[in-house]
Amino acid sequence: xxxxxxxxxxxxxxxxxxxxxxxxxxxxxxxxxxxxxxxxxxxxxxxxxxxxxxxxxxxxxxxxxxxxxxxxxxxxxxxxxxxxxxxxxxxxxxxxxxxxxxxxxxxxxxxxxxxxxxxxxxxxxxxxxxxxxxxxxxxxxxxxxxxxxxxxxxxxxxxxxxxxxxxxxxxxxxxxxxxxxxxxxxxxxxxxxxxxxxxxxxxxxxxxxxxxxxxxxxxxxxxxxxxxxxxxxxxxxxxxxxxxxxxxxxxxxxxxxxxxxxxxxxxxxxxxxxxxxxxxxxxxxxxxxxxxxxxxxxxxxxxxxxxxxxxxxxxxxxxxxxxxxxxxxxxxxxxx
Numbered sequence: 001x002x003x004x005x006x007x008x009x010x011x012x013x014x015x016x017x018x019x020x021x022x023x024x025x026x027x028x029x030x031x032x033x034x035x036x037x038x039x040x041x042x043x044x045x046x047x048x049x050x051x052x053x054x055x056x057x058x059x060x061x062x063x064x065x066x067x068x069x070x071x072x073x074x075x076x077x078x079x080x081x082x083x084x085x086x087x088x089x090x091x092x093x094x095x096x097x098x099x100x101x102x103x104x105x106x107x108x109x110x111x112x113x114x115x116x117x118x119x120x121x122x123x124x125x126x127x128x129x130x131x132x133x134x135x136x137x138x139x140x141x142x143x144x145x146x147x148x149x150x151x152x153x154x155x156x157x158x159x160x161x162x163x164x165x166x167x168x169x170x171x172x173x174x175x176x177x178x179x180x181x182x183x184x185x186x187x188x189x190x191x192x193x194x195x196x197x198x199x200x201x202x203x204x205x206x207x208x209x210x211x212x213x214x215x216x217x218x219x220x221x222x223x224x225x226x227x228x229x230x231x232x233x234x235x236x237x238x239x240x241x242x243x244x245x246x247x248x249x250x251x252x253x254x255x256x257x258x259x260x261x262x263x264x265x266x267x268x269x270x271x272x273x274x275x276x277x278x279x280x281x282x283x284x285x286x287x288x289x290x291x292x293x294x295x296x297x298x299x300x301x302x303x304x305x306x307x308x309x310x311x312x313x314x315x316x317x318x319x320x321x322x323x324x325x326x327x328x329x330x331x332x333x334x335x336x
Contacts, residue, residue: 012041013215016079018068018101019089020046021053023174023317024117026060027208028087028215030309033061035216047079060310070097076104084110085215088156089117095148099155106159113219114160115211118153120168121276122146125157126226136279143272165214165222170202170230170282173303174317176240179265181319184244189253193262193274198234199282203298204317205308206289213292228286232297240300247304247315 015032019025029044036042046057047068054065068075070090080086086105090098105111122129122142131147134140141147157164180190210229214222235243241254259278263271276282289297298306303314 010040011218012043013085014043014045014083015085015087015215016045016047016083017062017087018047018079019087019091019117020048020057020062020065022089023172023204024089024207024211025087026057026310026312027205027308028211029057029060029062030311031209031212032215034309035212036061040216045079045083070094070101073097073100073104076101077108080104080108080111084112086111086114087117087211087215088114090152092145092148095152098152102155102159105156111160112163113215113223114156114164115214115222116153116156116164116166117207117211118166118168119146119149119170120228121281122150123153123168123226124150135276135281137275140272143276144269145273146276162224163219164224165219166226167207167210167214168226168228169207170200170228171277173201173203173231173300174314176201177244178318184248184252188251189255190241190244191255191257192237193257193259194237194277195256196236196238197278197280197283198236198239199277200230200232200234200285201300202229202231203300203303203314205303206297208309210289210292227288227292229289230282230284230286230297232285232299234283234285235300243301243304247301 013032017025017029020029025046029046032042032044043064044062045064045066046054046062047066048054048057049067049069051065051067057065066075066079068079071094088098088102090101105114122131129142132141134142153166176192177184177190180192184190207229210227214227237254237256241252245252259271259274262274285297289295300314304318305313305315307313
């Protein structure tokens with residue numbers, strides 16, 4: 001990785017990291033800080049929603065912290081000013097704010113390189129997905145969440161067409177059982193509608209490292225490039241249960257969940273996306289992480305047990321509160 005840090009242009013980097021306290025943003029900051037210790041000229045500005053997070057991101061290597069919110073356009077210019085690189089990520093319900101932010105990036109006119117966190121499956125520039133054609137259900141379109149991820153890419157590409165790199169990730173390893181942690185603690189099992197279908201879930205540690213490699217390699221090498229990032233092996237829910245049991249040191253059982261009940265718990269948007277995790281669309285393993293870093297992606301058990309560059313294990317990360325909570329449809333009012 002150290003070699004990869006130095007094959008870029010060696011130009012100074014002034015990186016704005018949005019979602020800086022998120023699973024990927026914090027890893028990116030830690031990797032950029034390591035590159036700086038190795039001699040790269042890197043300035044890191046971390047964008048956070050609340051000032052209470054400032055000390056945390058500074059401990060990872062952020063030089064400066066700004067308060068930023070996609071729903072508050074007045075926070076855009078102070079975050080962007082003086083920066084030449086931006087890491088772009090946003091919560092799903094804040095798509096409109098993200099689009100406005102991308103317009104501000106274009107108006108700024110000095111952003112040399114943007115790295116966008118996304119998901120593959122609905123894009124139109126590197127593939128020809130028909131948004132009216134579902135991968136496995138006749139008469140149904142591509143899930144709205146996937147169309148939304150492409151929309152979030154598209155508004156950024158429109159402003160920086162040759163200066164954008166997109167990391168298209170599979171479903172996060174840390175999201176597989178996050179809504180089920182209390183059930184695991186209290187009852188020793190988790191439920192999911194994914195069953196025997198195997199998916200190559202991706203480590204967020206890998207996504208942060210890949211973003212750092214792309215920034216350090218430079219826009220000349222990675223501009224207008226699109227990388228599909230996955231785990232190293234497809235895993236079923238029984239495989240996930242076995243890794244969790246080993247990591248936690250206690251039995252963990254997987255129990256199948258009815259997909260209709262899953263929709264009641266999380267809403268129709270989430271259900272539609274999970275149909276793609278049930279039909280094999282996300283089974284394949286991509287070589288792109290290896291091509292970027294020279295190593296295999298991180299396995300689920302290693303993600304669970306080994307601290308990332310920011311110092312947190314997957315177990316610790318999963319057992320924190322997250323956006324997707326059972327009984328709460330966070331996409332309500334934002335569904336297409």
